[in-house]
Amino acid sequence: MLALNTRPARPMARAVAGLLRAADLEPWAVEGLLDLGVERHPPGSLIEPSAERPSEAPQMKWLLDGWLCEARVLPNGVRQIFSFAVPGDVIEAPSSPRFRSVRAVTAVECVDVADLLARAANPDTFLCAVLRSLEQATERRYDHIARLAQRSAQVRLASLLVELHERLCGAGLVRSDHLQGDEFALPLRHEELADALGLSPVHVTRCLKSLREQGLLTMKFRRVSGFDRAGLEKLCV
């Protein structure tokens, strides 16, 4: 379920670069990271507080690689996804998964924030980045409420994709192309998008088709290409 590894594989190094950019950290801060134990979680697994460290405070993880989603399963069996986490984000591992649980969407690599702080050469810098990340997540929760309550299906989808594009840009995971449109990995099925947006998967399909026909993006094989950010933002006004 969970393996520790002191020698991270290549994908992490790539994400770390983005992470550092996102957190405004200096490149030399990487050294502190590479010494740390990296937790690996397979797709679909729950991210829970480590049992070994039974602390009172909420445990936070810094996501190095892969995607997470924060969700709740309602009494009627429907899953509501509250948010997605992308490399560079900090998430709180919920102590009681009754109301909110965090699950790996893809294979995931993360480190414990407490470890990071304890071992970092400059804990203050790290802490600031962590707090900023949590604050932005809170901000996005408001955005999501407005999105769900007031927007049509197509605009909900477009604005979520714009948000993810923005965040992936910050993590250095977008290949920019001003002529053909940007391109990035989006390891979500229509069902995940539907569960986040309160739509049926088939209607997500239809909305994506419509966006494609408007030349705003193409989503295929877990990748988005031809992403026209300006056009999508105009749609979202």
Next chain:
Amino acid sequence: MLALNTRPARPMARAVAGLLRAADLEPWAVEGLLDLGVERHPPGSLIEPSAERPSEAPQMKWLLDGWLCEARVLPNGVRQIFSFAVPGDVIEAPSSPRFRSVRAVTAVECVDVADLLARAANPDTFLCAVLRSLEQATERRYDHIARLAQRSAQVRLASLLVELHERLCGAGLVRSDHLQGDEFALPLRHEELADALGLSPVHVTRCLKSLREQGLLTMKFRRVSGFDRAGLEKLCV
């Protein structure tokens, strides 16, 4: 726009009792409150950080009497209400009202939390209550996302009313009646409920009618009566 007053009127005393119960505070803690300046805001006014105390930290207010709503006006002119605050709640006065603003729904009385902490005989107790209140508000934001995304109009409305009933109970603002159903003041127009729930006001009317016909509640003259909590909760499953 904002008046200070050292001698609060009667309505406050009532709310304070509920507030204390909600916060598990001892009755003698009231004394500290009565010495404090109480801010009064007319209906419709914005609650902003006091200009006189230009602090970096977010300013928090403890609501003694009246209702607030936390909202954003979207570019297309639609208002999204994120949450309501009832007596006993703590709210953060947003520093930049660009993304989130807090507005008085009714006439409002509140005190500054920093003042409260500075002057309180037992700041620890107060601080715990404040933190608990903020934590519960965060929790409710998740509930609201799930409500908006996954529920039918009628269930959205019912579950919001159940939430408000629960909170008003905590503040001692519900008159319990197990035979006829509970009764409490609900100073919201259909439009406010609609803006919170992502519905049109006319459809709120229809949903209320349906709930009334099911014998679950009656909403009239800014009051809810015949509130059948158990029945409503069964509806929300």
Next chain:
DNA sequence: CGGTCGTTTGAAGTGGTTCAAGCCTTGTGG
């Protein structure tokens, strides 16, 4: 008593759901 704001009701339109079938990828075994 008349004006205004909020609520109620009806009728028509639309956006999203549901169900069901076909298709396209990807992975697996012969």
Next chain:
DNA sequence: CCACAAGGCTTGAACCACTTCAAACGACCG
């Protein structure tokens, strides 16, 4: 290398929840 199965994507048709528009009604306030 192909055959086949499984899972996800796509499309169509019918249905339903909610919206919009419009008009009437009711309470409250001068």
